Amino acid sequence: MGDSSHILVVDDDARLRTLLSRFLGERGFRVTVAADAAAARGLLRVTEPDLMVLDVTMQGESGLALTHALRREGRTTPILLLTARGAPDDRIEGFEAGADDYLPKPFDPRELELRLRALLRRTAPPARPLGAGGKLRLGPLEFDLERSELSGPDGVIYLTGEVLSREALTGQLEMDETGERAIDVQVTRLRRKIEADPREPRFLHTVRGRGYVLKPGV
Numbered sequence: 001m002g003d004s005s006h007i008l009v010v011d012d013d014a015r016l017r018t019l020l021s022r023f024l025g026e027r028g029f030r031v032t033v034a035a036d037a038a039a040a041r042g043l044l045r046v047t048e049p050d051l052m053v054l055d056v057t058m059q060g061e062s063g064l065a066l067t068h069a070l071r072r073e074g075r076t077t078p079i080l081l082l083t084a085r086g087a088p089d090d091r092i093e094g095f096e097a098g099a100d101d102y103l104p105k106p107f108d109p110r111e112l113e114l115r116l117r118a119l120l121r122r123t124a125p126p127a128r129p130l131g132a133g134g135k136l137r138l139g140p141l142e143f144d145l146e147r148s149e150l151s152g153p154d155g156v157i158y159l160t161g162e163v164l165s166r167e168a169l170t171g172q173l174e175m176d177e178t179g180e181r182a183i184d185v186q187v188t189r190l191r192r193k194i195e196a197d198p199r200e201p202r203f204l205h206t207v208r209g210r211g212y213v214l215k216p217g218v
Contacts, residue, residue, distance in 0.1 A: 004029070004030055004199070004206070005029055005030070005116075005120050005199055006030040006047070006048075006051075007029050007030070007051050007052075007053060007116065008034065008040065008049035008051070008052045008053070009024075009033045009034070009052075009053045010033070010034045010035075010039075010052065010054045010055060010058070011033075011035075011053075011055035012035055012036055012055060012059050013055070017033045017035070020033075020053070020112070021033050023113075024113065027113060029116075032049065036059060036060050036061070037062075040052075040066065041066075047184055048077075048184075048188050050078075051077065051078045051080065051116060051119055052077055053080050053082060053112075053116075054066060054067060054079060054080070054081055054099075055081075056082065056083035056090075057083060057084065063081055064081070064093065064094060067081065067099050068097045070098070071097070071098035078100045078101075078120070078122075079099045079100055079101075080099065080100060080101040080103060080112075080119060081103070082104075082105055082107070083102070083103075083104060084104070084105045085104070100119055100123070101118075101119055103115060162213065163211050163212070163213045164211050165211035166183045166184070166212075168211065187206075190204060191204055
């Protein structure tokens with residue numbers, strides 16, 4: 001499991017959001033923060049985090065209610081709940097709502113980090129079997145993951161080597177400005193299809209500050 005997993009932290013405590021964003025970011029995670037459930041819902045429309053950290057006692061829709069709602073919608077993203085209430089009944093209520101883990105406040109950020117890593121290991125998607133020789137069928141096309149070649153009725157196209165920015169991909173797909181974040185969602189979904197471990201991509205790589213690049217497997 002790589003350190004570049006995307007964590008969505010939802011908490012109405014601005015100080016805690018800043019602390020967790022800095023702490024987890026320093027440990028290699030990509031962190032997005034939201035002040036309440038409404039802001040989190042807006043983010044979830046354009047991005048797909050690997051794990052969510054939700055405060056139970058937020059103003060407005062609570063983290064518990066948001067967990068209930070997300071599970072009813074069919075979202076399976078792992079959820080860790082944070083709360084000042086640590087009684088057994090409170091923890092049981094959280095698990096019954098669909099949470100995967102529960103951490104009472106106050107807590108040591110190092111414990112949160114370890115819990116997140118354990119959750120990500122447990123929920124990592126299984127490897128998807130490929131065709132013979134590491135080839136993936138895409139309708140009439142065949143994608144050779146080792147060579148980064150796409151072959152079909154019109155011949156062979158070599159896809160690797162060029163870094164494409166989110167802006168360029170957005171323009172090519174004629175998406176609006178929010179499409180830049182939607183690009184990340186689509187890349188995540190593509191990695192789940194072509195990578196044995198999407199958290200440690202072998203073929204579709206992120207180039208920090210520039211975009212994405214397709215490379216032959218190594």
